[in-house]
Amino acid sequence: MSGSRMKLELTRVVQGRSRLGVLKGLGKTGQHSLEVPGCLLYTHLGTVPHLTQDTLHTLSPLPCVTQVNLSNIAEHRDVLEEFKDGFRKFAGLHDTVLYCSLHDPAAPCPTGYTTNKTVSVWGSGGRIELTVAKFMALQKTVQADWYQSMADGETWQNTTSRKRVRKSVDRTLAHLDECLLVHQSSQELKGVEVFGVVEGGDILEERIRSARETAKRPVAGFCLDGLQTGSVDQALRIQLTSAVIKELPEYKPRLMQGVGRPDEVLDCVDAGVDLFEGFFPFQVTERGCALSFNFDISPDPERAGRAPPAVLDLNEEDPAGGTQENGDVNLEDQTQMTHFEINLKDTRYQDDFRPLVNGCGCYCCRNHKRAYLHHLLVTNELLAGVLLMIHNTAHYHSFFGALREALANDKLDLLTRRVLGGRSKQKE
Amino acid sequence: MAATIECGTDTNTLVSNMSVKKAVEATSALTLRILAECPVTKARACDLILPHSSVSTPVFMPVGTQGTLKGITVDQLEGLGCHICLGNTYHLGMRPGPDLIEKANGLHGFMNWKRNLLTDSGGFQMVSLVELSEVTEEGVKFRSPYDGKEILLSPEKSISIQNSLGSDIMMQLDDVVSSTVTGPRVEEAMHRSIRWLDRCISANKNPDKQNLFAIIQGGLNADLRKACLDEMTQRNVPGFAIGGLSGGEEKDDFWRMVTLSTDHLPREKPRYLMGVGYAVDLVVCVALGCDMFDCVFPTRTARFGSALVPWGSLQVKHKQYAKDFQPIDSDCQCPTCKRHSRAYLHALFKSDTAAMHHITIHNISYQLTLMNSVRQSIVEGRFPQFIQTFMKRMFPSRDQYPSWAVDALASVNVTLE
Ligand SMILES: [Zn+2]
Ligand SMILES: [Zn+2]
Numbered sequence: 005m006s007g008s009r010m011k012l013e014l015t016r017v018v019q020g021r022s023r024l025g026v027l028k029g030l031g032k033t034g035q036h037s038l039e040v041p042g043c044l045l046y047t048h049l050g051t052v053p054h055l056t057q058d059t060l061h062t063l064s065p066l067p068c069v070t071q072v073n074l075s076n077i078a079e080h081r082d083v084l085e086e087f088k089d090g091f092r093k094f095a096g097l098h099d100t101v102l103y104c105s106l107h108d109p110a111a112p113c114p115t116g117y118t119t120n121k122t123v124s125v126w127g128s129g130g131r132i133e134l135t136v137a138k139f140m141a142l143q144k145t146v147q148a149d150w151y152q153s154m155a156d157g158e159t160w161q162n163t164t165s166r167k168r169v170r171k172s173v174d175r176t177l178a179h180l181d182e183c184l185l186v187h188q189s190s191q192e193l194k195g196v197e198v199f200g201v202v203e204g205g206d207i208l209e210e211r212i213r214s215a216r217e218t219a220k221r222p223v224a225g226f227c228l229d230g231l232q233t234g235s236v237d238q239a240l241r242i243q244l245t246s247a248v249i250k251e252l253p254e255y256k257p258r259l260m261q262g263v264g265r266p267d268e269v270l271d272c273v274d275a276g277v278d279l280f281e282g283f284f285p286f287q288v289t290e291r292g293c294a295l296s297f298n299f300d301i302s303p304d305p306e307r308a309g310r311a312p313p314a315v316l317d318l319n320e321e322d323p324a325g326g327t328q329e330n331g332d333v334n335l336e337d338q339t340q341m342t343h344f345e346i347n348l349k350d351t352r353y354q355d356d357f358r359p360l361v362n363g364c365g366c367y368c369c370r371n372h373k374r375a376y377l378h379h380l381l382v383t384n385e386l387l388a389g390v391l392l393m394i395h396n397t398a399h400y401h402s403f404f405g406a407l408r409e410a411l412a413n414d415k416l417d418l419l420t421r422r423v424l425g426g427r428s429k430q431k432e
Numbered sequence: 433m434a435a436t437i438e439c440g441t442d443t444n445t446l447v448s449n450m451s452v453k454k455a456v457e458a459t460s461a462l463t464l465r466i467l468a469e470c471p472v473t474k475a476r477a478c479d480l481i482l483p484h485s486s487v488s489t490p491v492f493m494p495v496g497t498q499g500t501l502k503g504i505t506v507d508q509l510e511g512l513g514c515h516i517c518l519g520n521t522y523h524l525g526m527r528p529g530p531d532l533i534e535k536a537n538g539l540h541g542f543m544n545w546k547r548n549l550l551t552d553s554g555g556f557q558m559v560s561l562v563e564l565s566e567v568t569e570e571g572v573k574f575r576s577p578y579d580g581k582e583i584l585l586s587p588e589k590s591i592s593i594q595n596s597l598g599s600d601i602m603m604q605l606d607d608v609v610s611s612t613v614t615g616p617r618v619e620e621a622m623h624r625s626i627r628w629l630d631r632c633i634s635a636n637k638n639p640d641k642q643n644l645f646a647i648i649q650g651g652l653n654a655d656l657r658k659a660c661l662d663e664m665t666q667r668n669v670p671g672f673a674i675g676g677l678s679g680g681e682e683k684d685d686f687w688r689m690v691t692l693s694t695d696h697l698p699r700e701k702p703r704y705l706m707g708v709g710y711a712v713d714l715v716v717c718v719a720l721g722c723d724m725f726d727c728v729f730p731t732r733t734a735r736f737g738s739a740l741v742p743w744g745s746l747q748v749k750h751k752q753y754a755k756d757f758q759p760i761d762s763d764c765q766c767p768t769c770k771r772h773s774r775a776y777l778h779a780l781f782k783s784d785t786a787a788m789h790h791i792t793i794h795n796i797s798y799q800l801t802l803m804n805s806v807r808q809s810i811v812e813g814r815f816p817q818f819i820q821t822f823m824k825r826m827f828p829s830r831d832q833y834p835s836w837a838v839d840a841l842a843s844v845n846v847t848l849e
Contacts, residue, residue, distance in 0.1 A: 048784040128782035386503030
């Protein structure tokens, strides 16, 4: 794309797959950069769920890229048009890069509403149908630094036919061409980046075709759609992702949509994915849980091998109450607890005066105890969501820090063992 | 620990007030320094020094029922300049229970709040929230909404829970009767409240750390109120609350009971008007001589999108604000107004609970800022003018001033223009 400044600088590629690097030249003036593998900041309409700017900024460092989605924004189009200065300013965000995706990765999107010419997003007031013209008009008012092209991603149900999958690839490519046409002739979108969307359901040839064709277009990077948790199992996801990535240029970033579980993130990174949407901490928060998985790969002999107590005691009993082993994900229900968290509503935390995770430096862990969080949850107090979101966001983004450190020091295997906490890694 | 009474900035009054000092010397964990008294009204500005920090009065105390203030962190609350907030003994006594809170070093430790806490007695909630409560001389009997067990909340039990909570100010258990009830039940409740006060005083294990306030009862009957005042002011308590009001009675009755109470309460002790928090009520009742106020209204109404402003309130969720790009109040210095527009907050209400937090922060800031301005004007000797300006801003015209407020202010020599 002419005027494209986004640039991926790879410092390390492990075994020809996992990539460590920096995504540079982000933002209107290009002064921002994001380390990869990296995670975007998940928001509802520009607000990290439950958090005000005061509580958000107890977290540092925060990723410099904030993700917003059209499901939240589309219904406010006339407001933004009248406002004129773009979504960032509208939302009171200042020094952040804005990425606009089509859907909310944490909200299921009903199927059956896409047509040849339109896709639908679901806001608080119901369905909003978007043509390319409407989609692009929205992008012009949102004025993100980078957005996901319009896409037909309705291929994730396992009943989807080959014909439907092919149609989705064709439509998505057609949408991309139309979007790019409008984009390139639009003054407002100068310097804004477009990510093409790779579709193809669970059909390998269609995935490869989608990747190959999208890569021919002048896009800054790629969104891998239709592989989200709940739609395909982990082994198939990795197989398809690996095949897709072979078709993509090395120096453009790859964003995996809808995948957030730490074990799945690790496998995706291993397959060459660079970016993730940060919605997982939000899902954990909504079920009243706190992330507590271990990602300590410190060489310090005193610390090495010492899992945080939170993880040790949760391994004694299965905290998820008999959920599946890693990799065997319940395809229907994403609200179920995973092995990476503790359920603070459990009465065992009633008189537990330890922080959520020992040694965690987040505002919640520095100031509050599990017993207090338990109390806030059983009394349905709003502060529970605030404090859990702070901790879960901090924990999750620190995990990404550890992930980059592991890549830099050839310790991805060690990190994977830590994260899985003794559970066998299921591959194939 | 002997209480210190300092009246005015003049330290000589300390010495000359020996008799007063003697009256409260037994046990008290507070000091009231009267900084200024309005020469026209009964308003006063004081520093109320409590175990955890000094509180500038007149003060509005936000209510944190369950050991948390509606989605606001303790750091945010501190940042807003709050020095005292409330916890509810009934709720906290049920969940998580006094034993657990005691293990957590009291409510301060449990919620990690470093400043002052005031707890109520639990009696009010019992009568208003719990069906089948029965009041006997022993206490209030009720059925637990959690396990159905019958529980007796006696004065001793209430104080014991509040001792576990470790609040800086505790309230006596009183026999609460709705302010609209009349007849012998009101008199019975008043006398019983006096007897229960004595039981509460003897039950307090920590008089050196926890201040027990008496609650003046007597319904809307001036003679009963007066009798209650006469009795209770003879007790050795560090402060007084005016209770049994703000429960749906006529405002004309309300203010007369308030002013009657402040007329007979000792000057050197703090006066807390329970359950009052509307801006106009606050300003008028400060003029009538009250120092402390609490109310769930500002935080409750925030969650419905109602933002308090000097001209009343602003319903952020109403369509008219969808394209309004101004802050809630451009003069407000709160974090919400400094960053967000009405339009953004309007939109955010459709997407995330943080919208409620934004309004809650603004509303607490509004209440605390209002009280600071009131205090400042008292200190600077211009409280009557403050009232005039405040009323003009709050109401579009003179004829919309509520008549009770006009009368109440006239009773303390302020004639609204
Ligand atoms: Zn933490
Ligand atoms: Zn404000």
